Amino acid sequence: xxxxxxxxxxxxxxxxxxxxxxxxxxxxxxxxxxxxxxxxxxxxxxxxxxxxxxxxxxxxxxxxxxxxxxxxxxxxxxxxxxxxxxxxxxxxxxxxxxxxxxxxxxxxxxxxxxxxxxxxxxxxxxxxxxxxxxxxxxxxxxxxxxxxxxxxxxxxxxxxxxxxxxxxxxxxxxxxxxxxxxxxxxxxxxxxxxxxxxxxxxxxxxxxxxxxxxxxxxxxxxxxxxxxxxxxxxxxxxxxxxxxxxxxxxxxxxxxxxxxxxxxxxxxxxxxxxxxxxxxxxxxxxxxxxxxxxxxxxxxxxxxxxxxxxxxxxxxxxxxxxxxxxxxxxxxxxxxxxxxxxxxxxxxxxxxxxxx
Numbered sequence: 001x002x003x004x005x006x007x008x009x010x011x012x013x014x015x016x017x018x019x020x021x022x023x024x025x026x027x028x029x030x031x032x033x034x035x036x037x038x039x040x041x042x043x044x045x046x047x048x049x050x051x052x053x054x055x056x057x058x059x060x061x062x063x064x065x066x067x068x069x070x071x072x073x074x075x076x077x078x079x080x081x082x083x084x085x086x087x088x089x090x091x092x093x094x095x096x097x098x099x100x101x102x103x104x105x106x107x108x109x110x111x112x113x114x115x116x117x118x119x120x121x122x123x124x125x126x127x128x129x130x131x132x133x134x135x136x137x138x139x140x141x142x143x144x145x146x147x148x149x150x151x152x153x154x155x156x157x158x159x160x161x162x163x164x165x166x167x168x169x170x171x172x173x174x175x176x177x178x179x180x181x182x183x184x185x186x187x188x189x190x191x192x193x194x195x196x197x198x199x200x201x202x203x204x205x206x207x208x209x210x211x212x213x214x215x216x217x218x219x220x221x222x223x224x225x226x227x228x229x230x231x232x233x234x235x236x237x238x239x240x241x242x243x244x245x246x247x248x249x250x251x252x253x254x255x256x257x258x259x260x261x262x263x264x265x266x267x268x269x270x271x272x273x274x275x276x277x278x279x280x281x282x283x284x285x286x287x288x289x290x291x292x293x294x295x296x297x298x299x300x301x302x303x304x305x306x307x308x309x310x311x312x313x314x315x316x317x318x319x320x321x322x323x324x325x326x327x328x329x330x331x332x333x334x335x336x337x338x339x340x341x342x343x344x345x346x347x348x349x350x351x352x353x354x355x356x
Contacts, residue, residue: 089142089170096147105153112189115182117166118145120152126160130199130228130355133190134165135215137206137331139236139264140179141171150334151205151233154341158348161201164190168211172267179268180278183215197225201351205331206302207264209235213281213309216289229354230292231347234331235309236302237282239265239274243304252299255330261301282309286316293321293350295343297328321350 108119132155136148145152145165152163168182190200197219204212209232219226241261250257269279277284282305292313296306306322313320323346325332325339333343 085141089144092138092142092147093144096144096149102153105156107149112166112185115166115168115185116145117164117186117189120149120156120163120165122156122160124160126162128162130161130201130351131190131195132156132159132161132163132201132203132351133186133227134163135168135183135202135204135208135211136165137204137208137234137236138170139260140176140207140210140268141264143170143207148205148208151331154333154344155203155347158341158344159351161351171264175267176269176272176279179211180214180218183211184218187215187219198228200227201229201231201354202227203231203233203347204235205233205333207236209233210237210239210281213237213284214278217277217281217284220285220288226288226290229290229351231350232292232294232306232309233333233343233347234296234300234302235281235294235306237280237305237309239269239280241265243302243308245303245305245307246301249299249301249303253301253329254299256301258301282312286313286318289313289316289318291319291350291354293323293347295323295325295333295346297330297332298324298326299328300330302330 104123106119106121106123108121110117110119132152134148134152134155136143136145136151138144138147144167148165152165155161156163164186166182166186168186169178171178187200191197202212202216204210212230212232213235216226216230241258246258265274272279274280275283294306294310296303303324306324310320310322323343325343328339333340333347
């Protein structure tokens with residue numbers, strides 16, 4: 001979770017309070033229904049046979065490109081897949097090092113009471129008042145601050161804010177609740193530096209999105225102030241794997257599959273109640289949560305995790321936006337391509353908006 005991919009499709013439209021995956025054209029009807037039951041519909045108008053034929057050809061070309069792209073991503077995904085979990089972790093770190101080799105950024109290592117952390121900053125004048133706390137992905141069993149540089153570097157550059165990432169303890173050596181405890185340690189570290197809760201934007205990808213939500217729920221439980229906002233990229237919110245997309249996207253997802261998810265769940269939460277909110281945040285109480293922005297790929301089996309979370313936030317009267325990116329896969333934002341940067345620009349727009 002949080003794997004490498006390559007490609008160049010177009011981004012999806014943004015939505016407020018409804019699914020933002022439809023590319024509605026004014027000359028024809030387009031209806032989109034999310035799992036929450038929301039529809040977007042545009043009225044139809046007459047079109048010529050020539051226009052219909054052109055659009056048919058364009059669609060066929062786009063479908064062919066998408067199929068070729070998915071095949072390429074599956075091949076690249078093999079670079080970090082390894083049954084030996086330690087070698088898997090090392091290969092991720094290697095990729096993170098390669099893709100973050102730039103002179104435009106500074107990486108500063110820190111020790112947080114025995115836990116490794118690093119600050120990512122741009123080499124130019126930039127905002128100091130607000131910071132980003134990023135929780136890396138990896139199914140709770142892999143991933144690190146180094147591998148997460150494929151995201152934290154883009155976050156720092158697109159927002160001109162300092163980004164702090166930390167290496168929480170990993171399963172199966174350290175199962176639940178170790179990661180949540182370490183996330184709270186990272187939060188307390190920032191508070192001790194003098195930042196207030198409202199100075200921090202909490203971000204996370206995949207399992208890191210789960211962890212970001214779990215941290216916010218824990219802060220709420222302890223009646224502490226919550227962060228200014230949350231940005232979640234392909235968040236893994238339901239460890240019961242009950243979403244429809246586990247079936248509907250199984251053949252399309254080039255990165256994740258059910259056996260992989262089941263291995264990660266077993267490593268992290270074997271014997272636990274998987275509907276506990278700190279394990280599966282989808283089942284949490286989000287009343288009083290800060291503004292949240294969710295990005296998810298159209299072709300991932302975790303699509304339902306984001307759609308259902310979006311609806312849960314709406315039900316809790318939380319300000320929430322979601323973008324479903326056509327043709328995209330799990331945590332596509334870490335890929336070295338134009339679409340990833342477009343997504344990061346949207347993340348930056350959201351963060352600027354809530355920090356005004």
